[in-house]
Amino acid sequence: MGCWEVDSEHPYKYGPGGFCPIEIGDRVADRFIVGHKLGYGGFATVWLVFDEKRRHGRYVALKVVSADWSEDAKFESTKVVDPLRGYERDNGSPGLFVLELERVFHTSRNGRHLCQVFPVLGPALVSLNTADFRLYPSFVGAFAQQLAHALDTMHALGVCHGDFTPSNIAIRLAHPLDSLTEEQIDEIFGPPQIQTLEFFFPETPSPAPEYVVVPVDLGRLPSSYLSTRLCIIDFDHAFSTRNAPTQLSHIPSQYLAPENIFTQTNGPPADVWALGCILYELRYPMALFQDFMGSSPMATASRMCEVLGNLPREWMAFPFDDDYPVHEPLQQGIEYTTLGDFTERNGFTLDTEVGLIRKPERPVSTSKTASGREWLCLPVPTFWDTAKRDEFRARNLKLIGKDDAALFTDLLRKIFDYNHQKRITARQILAHPWLKETSQKPSNAGSAASSVQNLPVRRKPRSNSASLHPTSPAHRPNTTHRSSSTTAIPTREVRKEREPEKKSSGVKHSGNEKTQILGMTKKKAEGQLKK
Ligand SMILES: Nc1ncnc2c1ncn2[C@@H]1O[C@H](COP(=O)(O)OP(=O)(O)OP(=O)(O)O)[C@@H](O)[C@H]1O
Numbered sequence: 001m002g003c004w005e006v007d008s009e010h011p012y013k014y015g016p017g018g019f020c021p022i023e024i025g026d027r028v029a030d031r032f033i034v035g036h037k038l039g040y041g042g043f044a045t046v047w048l049v050f051d052e053k054r055r056h057g058r059y060v061a062l063k064v065v066s067a068d069w070s071e072d073a074k075f076e077s078t079k080v081v082d083p084l085r086g087y088e089r090d091n092g093s094p095g096l097f098v099l100e101l102e103r104v105f106h107t108s109r110n111g112r113h114l115c116q117v118f119p120v121l122g123p124a125l126v127s128l129n130t131a132d133f134r135l136y137p138s139f140v141g142a143f144a145q146q147l148a149h150a151l152d153t154m155h156a157l158g159v160c161h162g163d164f165t166p167s168n169i170a171i172r173l174a175h176p177l178d179s180l181t182e183e184q185i186d187e188i189f190g191p192p193q194i195q196t197l198e199f200f201f202p203e204t205p206s207p208a209p210e211y212v213v214v215p216v217d218l219g220r221l222p223s224s225y226l227s228t229r230l231c232i233i234d235f236d237h238a239f240s241t242r243n244a245p246t247q248l249s250h251i252p253s254q255y256l257a258p259e260n261i262f263t264q265t266n267g268p269p270a271d272v273w274a275l276g277c278i279l280y281e282l283r284y285p286m287a288l289f290q291d292f293m294g295s296s297p298m299a300t301a302s303r304m305c306e307v308l309g310n311l312p313r314e315w316m317a318f319p320f321d322d323d324y325p326v327h328e329p330l331q332q333g334i335e336y337t338t339l340g341d342f343t344e345r346n347g348f349t350l351d352t353e354v355g356l357i358r359k360p361e362r363p364v365s366t367s368k369t370a371s372g373r374e375w376l377c378l379p380v381p382t383f384w385d386t387a388k389r390d391e392f393r394a395r396n397l398k399l400i401g402k403d404d405a406a407l408f409t410d411l412l413r414k415i416f417d418y419n420h421q422k423r424i425t426a427r428q429i430l431a432h433p434w435l436k437e438t439s440q441k442p443s444n445a446g447s448a449a450s451s452v453q454n455l456p457v458r459r460k461p462r463s464n465s466a467s468l469h470p471t472s473p474a475h476r477p478n479t480t481h482r483s484s485s486t487t488a489i490p491t492r493e494v495r496k497e498r499e500p501e502k503k504s505s506g507v508k509h510s511g512n513e514k515t516q517i518l519g520m521t522k523k524k525a526e527g528q529l530k531k
Contacts, residue, residue: 007214009040011200014208017068019045020106020113021209024192029106029115032062035182036189037213039124041167042250043069043236048120048216050182056101058178059185061118063100067111069236075114081235083157096150098170098233110207121233122171122226122372123218125278129285133219133377134360134397139228140282141438146230148435151275152426154232155268160244162237162266163251164274166281171372174227189216219373226372241268248325253295254287258304259420261297261325262315269420275429276415283357283400283408296323301339307350308416316340350416354409358397407434 004010013019022045026034032049039046044065051060068074081099088095100116107113125143129135135143147169154161161168177185194211201208237250244266249256257273259265280288288307291299298320301311310316319326319336326336360378373379378396383389400408411434414424429435 006195006212008037008195008212009045011197011208011212013066014110014197014201014206016110016207017066018110018207019066020064020108020110021207022047022064023209023211024194024213028062028064029104031104032060032115034062035059035185036192037215038120038218039167039215041234046118046215048185051117056117056119057176059120059176059180060101061120063116063118064106065114065116067108067113070105070112070114075236077235077238080238080240081159083159084154084235087153087157096146096153096231097235098231099235109205118233120173120177121218121231122173122221123376125166125169125171125230125282127217127219128377129281129283131285132380132382133373134285134358134380135282135377136362137283137359137438138362139376141435142228143230143282144279144435145430145439147275147278148426148429150230150232151268151271152430155241155271155426158241159235160239160241160266160268161232161235161271161274162239162249163234164232164271164278165252165255166278168232168234169230169278170233171376172227172229172231173221173225175225177221177225188220188222190220192216217373219371219376221372223370223372223375226375239266248297253297253300254290254303256289256297256300257420258301258311258315258418261301262311262318264327265420267420268425269423272415272423272426272429273420275426276412279415280353280412283359284353288353294323297325298323298337298339304416304418305339306346306348307353308418309349311339311418350409350412351405354405354412355399357400357405357408358393359400361396361398404434404437407432407437410434 009019014021020028022028022034024034024036028034028047028049031052032047033052034047034049036048037045038048038061044063046061046063049060049062050058065075078100081097084097085099088097088099098118098121100118102117104115104117105112106115127133151161151164180188193214195214196211197206197208198210239245246264246266248264249260249266249270251270251274255274255277257265257270260270277288289300289303291303293299301315305311305316316339319330319338321334321336323337330336360380362378380397381392383392411424411429411432414432415429417423424432
């Protein structure tokens, strides 16, 4: 298929049993009119839809699951999350966990798709700390506290998330979008951006839509629409702590816990490991165990060795085939690799990695109409000129202090214990001094109870971001920069160049010239395609 650089699901996801072909303006399940794309994952596409029946409001998020994954046996997890549903009911909403409001089915030429109705949420964490945007430190402590609390609650209720990543954590809206007209929503998000697929699917009828859509940047919502509360989504891979599966986790490689890679063990400690990865990513725009050369369990394990020191001896000698651990009997004639063969070290230990964290300075703003992204993040322009980049950093991105670094490293070391039985629990994380320090700073933006008035004061933005037409550079979609070098030694600088590759939800999209811009309705879309 070749490389696919557009920020959308890969076209190969479409086919019998695969993703549901959906275009802007389509009517799904005889009821939902598709307005914009909100996101995509390995199993589904998620859309901002207008609900003709308005059972849960005018706009909802519709997650349309691939046909094979929609079969009864594969959404068993809904029973698993019953304790979370009960918790939400007892503790009032909106709460920590976002569970489906309703489910319907839709039949496409690729099969029968489960469509889950959810409330519309704000930006996912994955889009808040990237090469182009840095989350203000005032949010870091509050978010860390909420995440540890969510995990602690889940584990206390006997549920493991199993896919705890920055893509599955989102900011709740302060209030629904329902007072906005479709035109106002279009003004906020701009016209949908698409990539046509005729090259991939010359046959008719094609199993794919005519084009795929780049997800909107939910950070373009005015800040008044965003709360400071995080919530956890996507419980598709959740399981009961009493019945943990023995298998390689579905979680993306860079969040895999070592015991999962080497012994297929799943459970609360693996969620905690993933939380450690997320805490680091709240502060640094790159995954800690993301290898420069690519994403796989072996690449992750080798990064663990680099950052944390060698794994136990038996794991260093564990066989991998094609970068995946081999848990079946070994076969003759196959050349397996082991981590023992991996000797490369570039000196990036946990201490040096944490020492590289820079805090963005918050420009003070009082404007409530600034875009959510401006309120949450410092935009970082792309500098090709090193002097300019250094000047920008010196002015806006300050290295974290020694005390902060020492406390944060201490917490991460306790989380990244290779022995999952000795690993700190979510509850113990809540009591760790780093969390206490950072979540109680006076400038803090978001204890669960804080309101917009308690937030740090903000200076009026330089641009006309008060309008519903976001025009500042921070609002414009960014072009993903990809390093063409795959042979260079993975120095920190080179890895930074590659930062944008890992985050692909909501904000970034390819600079591919063929990506087109469309209006909201299908009619408009068709008109553009004919041009
Ligand atoms: N209710 C929502 N409101 C806004 N955006 C959403 C909502 N639900 C999901 N999204 C966006 O869609 C993306 C994909 O959703 P989700 O993680 O549920 O799909 P998935 O196919 O199950 O993903 P995965 O590969 O992680 O299992 C999310 O990362 C998020 O950016």
